[in-house]
Amino acid sequence: MGISIGLVGLGSFGGQFADLFMSHPLVDRVALCDREPERIRAFADKESWKGKFNRRDAYASLEDICKSDVQALVVITQHWLHAPQCVQAMEAGKHVYSAVPVITIPDGDETLEWCNRLVRTVRQTGLHYMLGETTYYHPQAMYCRRKAAEGAFGEFTYAEGEYFHGYDRPDCDLRDVYRKRYASKAGQEWAGIIRERYFQKGILESPMHYPTHSTSGPISVMNARAVKVSAFGQKPCSSDPYFDHQSFGNETALFQMSNGSTMRICEHRECSVGRETFRVYGTKGSFENNCWKSYAGEVSLSAKEMRDPLPPEVAEAFAKAAGHEQFYGGHEGSHAYLVHEFVDAIAHERRPAVNVWQAVRYMAAGVMAHKSALRNGEPLDVPDWGDPSK
Numbered sequence: 001m002g003i004s005i006g007l008v009g010l011g012s013f014g015g016q017f018a019d020l021f022m023s024h025p026l027v028d029r030v031a032l033c034d035r036e037p038e039r040i041r042a043f044a045d046k047e048s049w050k051g052k053f054n055r056r057d058a059y060a061s062l063e064d065i066c067k068s069d070v071q072a073l074v075v076i077t078q079h080w081l082h083a084p085q086c087v088q089a090m091e092a093g094k095h096v097y098s099a100v101p102v103i104t105i106p107d108g109d110e111t112l113e114w115c116n117r118l119v120r121t122v123r124q125t126g127l128h129y130m131l132g133e134t135t136y137y138h139p140q141a142m143y144c145r146r147k148a149a150e151g152a153f154g155e156f157t158y159a160e161g162e163y164f165h166g167y168d169r170p171d172c173d174l175r176d177v178y179r180k181r182y183a184s185k186a187g188q189e190w191a192g193i194i195r196e197r198y199f200q201k202g203i204l205e206s207p208m209h210y211p212t213h214s215t216s217g218p219i220s221v222m223n224a225r226a227v228k229v230s231a232f233g234q235k236p237c238s239s240d241p242y243f244d245h246q247s248f249g250n251e252t253a254l255f256q257m258s259n260g261s262t263m264r265i266c267e268h269r270e271c272s273v274g275r276e277t278f279r280v281y282g283t284k285g286s287f288e289n290n291c292w293k294s295y296a297g298e299v300s301l302s303a304k305e306m307r308d309p310l311p312p313e314v315a316e317a318f319a320k321a322a323g324h325e326q327f328y329g330g331h332e333g334s335h336a337y338l339v340h341e342f343v344d345a346i347a348h349e350r351r352p353a354v355n356v357w358q359a360v361r362y363m364a365a366g367v368m369a370h371k372s373a374l375r376n377g378e379p380l381d382v383p384d385w386g387d388p389s390k
Helices: 014-023 037-044 062-066 079-091 108-125 139-150 174-183 185-197 212-222 312-322 330-347 356-374
Strands: 003-008 027-033 072-075 095-099 129-132 156-165 226-234 250-257 262-268 274-282 285-288 291-294 297-300
Touching (some): 003 062, 014 027, 014 037, 014 312, 014 330, 027 037, 062 079, 079 185, 095 330, 108 356, 129 330, 129 356, 139 330, 212 274, 212 356, 250 356, 262 356
Parallel strands (some): 003 072, 072 095, 095 129
Antiparallel strands (some): 156 274, 250 262, 285 291
């Protein structure tokens, strides 16, 4: 028997996941929720959805869909809404999947409190929370976790994670991203709130407040947490309006990890390259640039070789919905894996891999890095919320 699931937020990013969730063999029923009705119609009118979607399962607000009897909600709304909406959904009795990051707001202390609330809500309700961190299911991350499980790295010594995303990158101009976010109904409301609550008080945004693409790879592979951080920021070199409310254009952090290794994390928005990657080094083996290296030699790897296999029936259903065999979706093919992990975890009543304890570790590392950068590199402790209850 399958599960029922509600998709909350059907904009450009949420829409990329809709067909995957609908077509998963363990999903029997799909509900749709968006403040803008035309987004719901885009899927409700599709012939392929008629077997799992009934027009009675269309909702215009999170409050309404929380009153429904669906088991789980997939929250892919604007990033400043993620944590509050996930708490609201769990308090209403729903398992939740959250798009990345946990939340992005200018105030680091407030971000850490939302991390605390999420962990507390999971513990109190017994429900599952999963962060849809795309890097976790990049082929490189899947391969490295397999090698780590084999002990092939030996003792971890050092790791690096990078998210180099220039604000004016031709294929994804961050100014355009901002314009689109603030053009939505939620964005128009947020524009006034963020200005009054934060910017007018001198609390500015930071690249390290969206750290999960760079932190999740090394942390998940080493299965270690950040303990202490020293970080530095570079003031924007450009007078572009994108930086009007940014503390730094680039931030770089060095962490002491719980396993004794060190980890360098870069979140750069003024750079001439676009790169989202990580490297991990150990006493027996290391991984960098899609290559496994050890004293025995080097092995270059393709994405297909690095990926974990999906269950055949899931891969077949995704391929049928997509109309072709390249069904993995965006962000280096991570979308299909994220969808399968959440659906399978809820259907089989198990904790998702990217659970709330992992999610807050990825997030807290960036928050404390920014705090250190504001203090010119002062070493700071990174908070942690422990491990899941056994």
